[in-house]
Amino acid sequence: MTKNGDHRVVATLRVENKTTEKLLSTITQWIQTHTSSPEFREFKTKQIAYTLTDEWERHLGIQLELPAEFTFAPEIENQHALIMAFFYLRQAQSMLTQCEYYFRRFPFRDLPVSRDDHARNICEFYFSCFYIIRSRFKEVLNKLKAACPDSKIDIGRTLGTFDKTFDQELRARNSIHHRSPFDDVSLDRILLSRIFAESENGRRRGWEQEHRSAYREFSKVWSRRARERARVMESVVDILATAILSEASFLQTP
Numbered sequence: 001m002t003k004n005g006d007h008r009v010v011a012t013l014r015v016e017n018k019t020t021e022k023l024l025s026t027i028t029q030w031i032q033t034h035t036s037s038p039e040f041r042e043f044k045t046k047q048i049a050y051t052l053t054d055e056w057e058r059h060l061g062i063q064l065e066l067p068a069e070f071t072f073a074p075e076i077e078n079q080h081a082l083i084m085a086f087f088y089l090r091q092a093q094s095m096l097t098q099c100e101y102y103f104r105r106f107p108f109r110d111l112p113v114s115r116d117d118h119a120r121n122i123c124e125f126y127f128s129c130f131y132i133i134r135s136r137f138k139e140v141l142n143k144l145k146a147a148c149p150d151s152k153i154d155i156g157r158t159l160g161t162f163d164k165t166f167d168q169e170l171r172a173r174n175s176i177h178h179r180s181p182f183d184d185v186s187l188d189r190i191l192l193s194r195i196f197a198e199s200e201n202g203r204r205r206g207w208e209q210e211h212r213s214a215y216r217e218f219s220k221v222w223s224r225r226a227r228e229r230a231r232v233m234e235s236v237v238d239i240l241a242t243a244i245l246s247e248a249s250f251l252q253t254p
Contacts, residue, residue: 020090020234023241026251027083034076043070079250082143086244089136093237096129097230103223106215115215116191119222123182126226127173130166133233137162137240144244151247165236169229186221189214 035041072080102122106115141155163170176182193211245251 018238019245020238020241023086023245023251026245027086030079030083030251034072034080040070078143078147079248082140082147082244082248085136085140085143086241089133089140089237089240092129092133092136093230093233096126096133096226096233099126099129099226100223100230102126103219103226106219114191114194115211116187116194119190119215119218120182120187123184123187123222124173124176126222127169127176127182130169130233131173131177134159134162134166134170137236140240140244144247148247148249153243153247162236165232166229186214186218190218 035044071077099122102125106118108118138155138159141153141158144153145151145155172182190211193207193214196205197207197211199207
């Protein structure tokens with residue numbers, strides 16, 4: 001992760017100790033320290049009250065103004081920006097982890113969504129997760145640099161390692177976004193078997209069974225793939241958490 005560090009650790013994703021949870025724990029302590037002032041608590045109370053005011057209350061004349069955004073000192077603002085960037089990265093990582101379960105289920109029986117459309121949509125969502133994570137990963141690195149100007153992390157080389165690790169997924173997402181829908185032989189098999197099953201003699205000839213079998217095989221293969229790649233991403237994020245704990249002195253516990 002650093003200019004003088006061993007980039008092979010990042011490339012092979014061999015992590016001895018999980019540090020993401022440790023980072024989240026120190027972040028919790030930071031939040032508790034900087035949100036305990038009466039001024040901040042008053043701001044949050046007004047913000048929550050405004051959010052929970054519904055249309056009925058507005059009709060009854062209960063009008064609440066959205067409070068002005070609370071600001072910390074510039075140094076604390078930079079630290080807060082880093083923390084929020086990491087939270088948003090974790091949220092995107094969670095989306096990727098959930099893909100395994102999206103691949104496992106077809107929740108649209110008797111609705112106008114075919115299995116092949118659902119399969120393609122989930123694939124495209126799955127590949128998009130990698131692009132979102134990559135963008136937020138970069139944002140964390142930039143916010144870390146802003147919060148810790150002396151940071152030794154080489155952002156360009158770190159992103160290059162990320163791109164190599166997830167090259168296939170990022171290329172697929174790029175193709176989907178700029179050229180054409182995702183195409184795969186397993187999707188073609190689901191589509192063609194559905195078309196044959198819907199033909200006049202399709203059901204009698206067993207194409208409906210073939211169609212369902214093709215979807216089950218797709219679901220099995222892609223859910224396993226999503227699970228395995230999510231685990232790799234978990235290791236990558238953990239390495240980033242290690243770097244943050246190392247570089248961000250304000251998160252280091254005595």
